[in-house]
Amino acid sequence: MECVVQGIIETQYVEALEILLQGLCGVNRERLRVHEICLKSGPNLGSALLMPKNFAGFVTSEVRLLCDLEQTVKHVGGAMRGAGAEQISVLVRSMVESKASKNVLRLFYSLGYKLDHELLRVGFTFHFERAARITVTVSSVNKMLKLHATDEAVPVTPGIQMVEVTAPATSENYNEVVASVSSFCEYLAPLLHLSKPGVSTGVVPTAAAAAASLMSDGGGTIL
Amino acid sequence: MPLKWVFFWQPNAGSTVNSQILNEVSQCVESINGVKEGRWKATLTFYKPMLRDQALSADFPREFIGISLPEQPNKYYFVLRFNKIVLESDSSIQLIMEKLQSYKSRVALNFEGFQYQLGDFQLRVGKVVPSHSENLRGIVMEVLYYYFSSAIEILKQGAFYIFFNIQYWYRLVPVSSCSFLLQVEYLPISSLEKSKQIMVEFSDIWKDAISKRSLAGHFIHIEPNFSDYGLADHYTSQHTAVQYTHVTSQLIASVQAVQTGRN
Numbered sequence: 103m104e105c106v107v108q109g110i111i112e113t114q115y116v117e118a119l120e121i122l123l124q125g126l127c128g129v130n131r132e133r134l135r136v137h138e139i140c141l142k143s144g145p146n147l148g149s150a151l152l153m154p155k156n157f158a159g160f161v162t163s164e165v166r167l168l169c170d171l172e173q174t175v176k177h178v179g180g181a182m183r184g185a186g187a188e189q190i191s192v193l194v195r196s197m198v199e200s201k202a203s204k205n206v207l208r209l210f211y212s213l214g215y216k217l218d219h220e221l222l223r224v225g226f227t228f229h230f231e232r233a234a235r236i237t238v239t240v241s242s243v244n245k246m247l248k249l250h251a252t253d254e255a256v257p258v259t260p261g262i263q264m265v266e267v268t269a270p271a272t273s274e275n276y277n278e279v280v281a282s283v284s285s286f287c288e289y290l291a292p293l294l295h296l297s298k299p300g301v302s303t304g305v306v307p308t309a310a311a312a313a314a315s316l317m318s319d320g321g322g323t324i325l
Numbered sequence: 326m327p328l329k330w331v332f333f334w335q336p337n338a339g340s341t342v343n344s345q346i347l348n349e350v351s352q353c354v355e356s357i358n359g360v361k362e363g364r365w366k367a368t369l370t371f372y373k374p375m376l377r378d379q380a381l382s383a384d385f386p387r388e389f390i391g392i393s394l395p396e397q398p399n400k401y402y403f404v405l406r407f408n409k410i411v412l413e414s415d416s417s418i419q420l421i422m423e424k425l426q427s428y429k430s431r432v433a434l435n436f437e438g439f440q441y442q443l444g445d446f447q448l449r450v451g452k453v454v455p456s457h458s459e460n461l462r463g464i465v466m467e468v469l470y471y472y473f474s475s476a477i478e479i480l481k482q483g484a485f486y487i488f489f490n491i492q493y494w495y496r497l498v499p500v501s502s503c504s505f506l507l508q509v510e511y512l513p514i515s516s517l518e519k520s521k522q523i524m525v526e527f528s529d530i531w532k533d534a535i536s537k538r539s540l541a542g543h544f545i546h547i548e549p550n551f552s553d554y555g556l557a558d559h560y561t562s563q564h565t566a567v568q569y570t571h572v573t574s575q576l577i578a579s580v581q582a583v584q585t586g587r588n
Contacts, residue, residue: 143425143427145377146376146377146378146381146384147374147375147376147377147385147427148375148377148426148427163424163425163426163427165421165425175414175418175421177421177424177425179424196424198417198420198421198424199415199417200414200415200416200417200418200420200421201414201415202412202413202414202415202418203412203413203414203563205410205411205412205555206412206414208410209403209405209410209412212386212405212408212410213374213385213386213389213405213427213428214374214384214385214427215427
């Protein structure tokens with residue numbers, strides 16, 4: 103399981119966000135360049151899903167391959183539901199990752215999975231050790247004009263970058279992790295608003311002022 | 326990484342495998358001074374696609390196998406024998422496959438038994454049984470050659486012996502304290518080709534020992550063509566996964582041959 107919130111920020115304020123995160127973290131950022139390949143099961147593959155009125159639907163399964171220096175298979179499952187889940191500002195969902203050898207794409211193609219889309223995420227990450235290990239990812243999302251041509255990727259939303267805050271959780275400790283992620287998000291609130299994935303809240307009006315303040319403090323005070 | 330050969334028991338025409346043969350094989354290992362070390366278990370799972378239209382099953386892999394090996398408890402291996410693919414991944418991939426609901430496990434075979442140490446060799450003798458059943462389907466034997474164990478023994482003893490068939494060199498590096506560092510590096514026998522000779526010699530000794538027991542069958546090792554799977558000459562657990570897949574197909578073929586013979 104993981105806890106996740108997302109937001110967007112204008113590229114011109116990303117440097118200020120980095121200064122803020124650097125100050126909170128104390129450790130340098132890690133560079134991020136991940137080629138993400140989204141695969142979906144072909145039309146004939148997948149288990150039957152029994153639905154009301156005898157209508158049988160089918161589960162189309164989706165799996166992501168994250169390729170940087172290593173290959174990771176990632177499955178993101180459904181979000182936690184119920185009244186409790188509605189009230190919290192963080193999405194709790196099932197997530198499983200597995201590192202795999204380089205031929206993993208070939209394996210999934212052979213199993214009947216098809217390429218749905220691919221992306222190139224370029225940016226940086228910071229890790230924070232709180233109640234859980236919180237990871238903040240700031241990246242521009244790029245699409246490829248030709249198959250797998252990561253060198254010729256172009257931004258999907260020019261001038262806007264995506265910020266994602268995630269933390270691993272278990273069914274026992276997710277309440278604590280949710281609280282930890284929520285309180286962490288408050289530090290970033292002047293620059294960006296973070297919410298559950300799919301709930302777009304846009305950019306925040308205070309970003310320019312917050313960024314200016316961070317940038318002017320960035321050099322430290324000379325006595 | 327040690328080199329491994331996986332053998333399977335091929336019963337003579339008209340005979341079948343039974344637990345008495347397994348006992349005899351274990352006794353044979355002990356008779357040549359194999360020291361029992363403990364139990365081992367590997368599991369091989371056949372997956373089948375969950376199809377909406379069974380008529381289209383030809384579009385999917387004929388054989389999709391998942392393997393867990395005792396020497397790599399945090400890894401899992403997938404082998405597509407007809408597509409010549411072997412994948413190594415974290416064992417969490419099994420959970421991903423479960424969540425994807427596109428393939429489900431059809432049948433699982435356990436390979437389990439005792440492990441023995443015999444000089445530089447480790448032997449694993451095991452029965453092949455379907456999970457949730459005790460029906461003996463076959464016998465396997467793994468022979469693992471520790472090409473580096475002699476080198477480690479030497480270092481443990483703090484003395485340097487020159488061993489026949491171990492290539493080595495050393496270098497004296499003076500340091501400021503007027504002492505010196507003796508660095509010994511061994512070239513392990515990592516190449517399949519180089520170590521094959523050692524395995525062949527072991528097989529001959531083993532054949533000699535087992536033949537005294539007049540059992541109705543013999544052990545066979547058939548080396549798959551690893552390069553078809555894109556595997557290099559340097560031995561890895563992926564090679565072992567491929568060997569298990571091929572051994573299993575041989576076991577199934579021999580069981581089917583016996584059944585055809587009866588019919």
